[in-house]
Amino acid sequence: MSDSTESAVVLQPPFTGPCLVQNSPANRVPSHGTERFATAYSIDLVPVDQTGRTAPVTLRTILRPEPLERFPGFGMPVLAPVSGTVVAVHGSDHDHDAYRGVPSVGYALGQRRRVQRGWPGLAGNHVVIQTAPRVYVALAHLRCGSLTVAIDGRIEAGHPLGQCGNSGNSTEPHLHLQAMDGPDPQRARPLPITFDGGLPRNGQVWRGWVH
Numbered sequence: 001m002s003d004s005t006e007s008a009v010v011l012q013p014p015f016t017g018p019c020l021v022q023n024s025p026a027n028r029v030p031s032h033g034t035e036r037f038a039t040a041y042s043i044d045l046v047p048v049d050q051t052g053r054t055a056p057v058t059l060r061t062i063l064r065p066e067p068l069e070r071f072p073g074f075g076m077p078v079l080a081p082v083s084g085t086v087v088a089v090h091g092s093d094h095d096h097d098a099y100r101g102v103p104s105v106g107y108a109l110g111q112r113r114r115v116q117r118g119w120p121g122l123a124g125n126h127v128v129i130q131t132a133p134r135v136y137v138a139l140a141h142l143r144c145g146s147l148t149v150a151i152d153g154r155i156e157a158g159h160p161l162g163q164c165g166n167s168g169n170s171t172e173p174h175l176h177l178q179a180m181d182g183p184d185p186q187r188a189r190p191l192p193i194t195f196d197g198g199l200p201r202n203g204q205v206w207r208g209w210v211h
Contacts (some may be wrong), residue, residue, distance in 0.1 A: 008041075008192035009135055009179040011081035012157045013208025015164075017072075018052060019045040021206050022174070025192065026199035037119050038138075040190040042178035043199070045206070047073030047164055052205040054172065055098070065097035068166050073173035075143060076164045083157045084131035087183045088138075091147035093124045093167040104171055114169045119185045123176070124168020127161055128183055135191065136183050140176040141168050 022044040025031040030040035048054050055061075055070040068074040074095075099107040114121040123140035127149060130136050143165030149155055166173045182188035193199070200206040 008194040009082070009131070009137065011137065011177065011179075011193055011195055012079070013195065014079050014081050014139065014175055014177065015045065015047055015076060015208070016079070017076070018048050018050065018205050018207045020048050020052070020054065021200040021202055021204045022046060024199060024202050026201045030190075035190070037122065037185040038180035038182075038188040038190040039178055039185070041192045042176060042190070043193065044174050044176050046172065046174040047071075047076050048205060057100070062101035063103075065099055065103045066172075068095055068098060068173060071098060071166075071173045073164045073175075074166065075146075076173075077160045078139060078142060078162050078164055078175060080129060080155045080157050080159050080161050081139070081177060082129055082131040082137050084129040084137075084155065086127060086149045086151055086153045086155060087130050087136065088126070088128035089147055089149060089151055090120065090123075091125045091142065091145060091162070093120075093144060095144050095166045095173075096170075098166060098172040100171065107171060111169070120168075122169040123185075124170065125162070125165060126168075129155060130183065134181045135179065136181070136188065137177070137179050138185060140178075141165055141170045141174060143167070
């Protein structure tokens with residue numbers, strides 16, 4: 001794992017609206033409970049409405065998978081958190097239903113199968129941007145068919161690159177962000193990340209663009 005004392009990769013907020021912070025490296029490292037796939041310093045951001053809420057919990061939430069259209073984050077534009085060159089793009093995985101309540105238990109039982117597929121099985125639709133020598137930023141769980149970037153294309157921080165989705169290893173629409181020292185998460189080492197003003201913590205409703 002990368003030395004946590006090294007300089008962190010400074011990211012710009014990938015959403016213009018509020019997000020619920022989950023699996024933040026401000027709370028623990030490795031943030032996702034594993035060092036595999038260069039995820040040790042990664043963070044998850046769940047878009048929420050202006051009251052700080054995701055889709056309301058109903059009886060269906062407890063008993064059945066939920067349609068993605070109920071979630072404020074589904075289809076929300078995702079902005080590039082860094083400027084750089086796009087080195088990897090995958091955008092054809094379908095977006096599956098959301099799993100909270102009891103359905104999340106059955107979904108969790110498929111975790112081993114997704115891990116066996118490696119990074120593609122976990123990330124679903126994703127983009128990797130090289131922003132400096134040996135500095136790469138990956139964005140995962142993007143919406144199927146929404147990506148507007150191509151390999152070798154240049155993108156500037158703050159420009160849209162796709163939409164928030166629910167592909168890969170995801171129980172509700174959200175964005176997974178991580179930095180690493182190579183383009184392949186299965187071989188790269190993780191790099192610490194931060195934002196202007198510092199890293200938000202788990203459970204915080206974060207409004208990154210609001211100063």
